[in-house]
Ligand SMILES: NC(=O)C1=CN([C@@H]2O[C@H](COP(=O)(O)OP(=O)(O)OC[C@H]3O[C@@H](n4cnc5c(N)ncnc54)[C@H](OP(=O)(O)O)[C@@H]3O)[C@@H](O)[C@H]2O)C=CC1
C-alpha cells in the first residue's frame with residue numbers, strides 16, 4: 104500500500120498516543136512529536152490524538168502535553184506550538200472495551216476527513232499489562248483499510264523468553280511484522296547510530312576489530328539518581344531487564360556484528376540476530392549484582408527507603424555480566440556489560456580496550472593499552488587513547504588522545520533526541536532501528552536462565568552506597584574479564600587540553616620521591 108505521505112513527498116499521519124496521560128508520553132513522546140513538527144520533519148498537516156482512561160478536558164490535556172516542551176517563549180516556537188496544540192485532541196476511554204476504541208475511531212475519522220489523511224501511527228506509551236488488550240481493541244475498531252497502520256510498542260517486551268514469545272505471538276496474530284515497531288530508545292541515540300558508520304566506513308577500524316587486536320569490551324551505563332518514585336515498576340523488573348537486556352545488549356550487537364549485506368533494515372537486523380546466536384546464555388558465576396543502600400554521609404536514601412519498593416526487596420539496582428561471542432572474530436574476547444542506578448556519575452560509554460603492545464622496548468609500563476571510547480552521553484564523543492612521546496628532552500611517554508568531541512567539532516549542529524529519531528523512522532517506514540521478533544527472542548534466550556535464578560534469590564546481591572562506583576567487588580570483576588586500568592593518571596575530557604602539562608607535573612613529582 105502506498106502512503107499518502109509518499110504521494111505528497113512528506114509523510115502525513117494521524118498519530119494516536121495511547122497512554123497519553125502517562126509519564127513517558129508527557130516527558131518524551133509529545134516533546135519529540137513537537138520537535139519533529141517544529142523542525143519541519145513531519146508534515147504541518149499531522150494530527151495528534153491522545154487516548155487514556157483519565158478523564159480530562161482538552162485544555163488540561165494540552166497543558167499536560169506542553170509541560171516538557173522547551174523554549175516556548177521564543178516567537179517561532181510559540182507560533183508552532185500554538186499550531187501543534189490546535190491540531191491535537193484527546194479521547195478518554197478504557198483499554199479493554201470496544202466503546203472507548205469506537206469513540207477513538209470516530210475522532211480519527213473526523214480529523215482524517217478534515218485534513219485528508221489516510222495513514223495511522225499508533226504509539227503505545229503504556230504498561231505492558233495492557234499491550235495486548237489495546238492492540239486487540241485497535242485492530243478491531245481503529246485499523247484502517249484506506250492507508251497504512253503502524254504500531255509503536257514500548258519496552259519491556261516481556262519478562263523472559265516465554266512471556267516475550269506469548270506477547271510476540273499475540274501481536275503477530277494481529278499485525279504484520281512490518282507494521283510493528285518495537286522501540287528501544289537507545290537505538291535512536293546519535294552515538295549508537297554512529298557505531299555502524301564508525302565501524303564499516305573507516306578502514307582503520309575495520310582491520311583491527313577482532314580478537315587479534317582487542318582484549319575486551321566494556322559497555323557501561325551509570326545513572327546518578329536512584330529509582331525515586333518509579334520503584335513500583337522497577338522492582339518487578341530489576342536493572343538487568345530494565346537496561347541490560349535491551350539497551351546495552353543492542354549496543355553489544357552493533358559492536359559485535361559482522362558487516363550487514365546492505366544498509367537495508369532486514370540485512371542489518373539479520374546481522375544483529377546472527378551475532379546474538381553466537382552468544383551463549385549468561386551464567387550466574389559471571390554476574391555481579393548490587394542494590395544501593397544509603398549514601399555514606401547518610402543524606403541519600405537507600406533503595407529500600409523508597410515507599411514504592413516492597414519491604415525487604417532483593418531487586419538489583421546494579422548489574423555487571425560477561426558475554427562471550429563464539430565466532431572466529433571474537434573467540435576469547437569478553438564483553439562486559441555494566442549498569443547501575445544511584446552511582447557516582449551519569450554516563451554511558453563503550454570502551455574497547457586493545458591488547459598490550461608486547462614488545463621489549465615499549466612494554467606496558469610505558470605504553471599502556473590503547474582504548475577506543477565511544478561516549479554515548481553526556482558530551483557525545485569518540486576518542487582514542489594512545490601513547491605519545493612526552494614533549495621534552497627525554498623519551499618519556501604519556502597517555503593522550505585523538506579526540507572527536509561533538510561539542511567542539513560540530514558547533515553549529517544539534518544532536519537530535521532519540522525519540523525524535525525513532526518516531527521519524529517509524530513515520531518513514533524505516534525499521535532498522537527497531538527490534539525484530541527473532542532478535543528479541545535471541546536476547547531473551549541469553550538472559551532468561553540467569554534471570555530466573557536471580558528471581559529465585561540464587562544470585563547474591565551486594566549492597567553499595569548511594570553515590571558510589573557500585574559494588575566493592577566490581578574492580579575485581581572487570582579485571583577477571585581482562586580489563587586493565589591504566590597506571591598513569593589519565594582522565595578525559597577535562598584534561599584533554601592539559602594532559603601533557605599534567606603528566607609533566609606528575610612525572611616531576613615522581614622524580615622528587
Ligand atoms: N517513563 C519513562 O521514562 C520510560 C517508560 N518506558 C516504557 O513506556 C511505557 C509507559 O511508561 P510510563 O509512561 O512511565 O507509564 P505510566 O505508569 O505513566 O503509564 C502510562 C499510562 O498508562 C495508564 N496505566 C498506568 N498503569 C496502568 C495499569 N496498571 N493498567 C492500565 N493502565 C495503566 C495510565 O493512564 P490512564 O490511567 O489515564 O489510562 C498512565 O497514565 C512502559 O512500557 C514503560 O516501560 C520506556 C522508557 C522510559
Ligand SMILES: O=C1O[C@H](COP(=O)(O)O)[C@@H](O)[C@H](O)[C@H]1O
Nearest residue numbers: 258288326345346350451480521
Ligand atoms: O529505559 C530506560 O532508560 C532510562 C535511561 O534512559 P536515558 O535515555 O536517560 O539514558 C532509565 O533511567 C530507565 O530506568 C529505563 O527504563
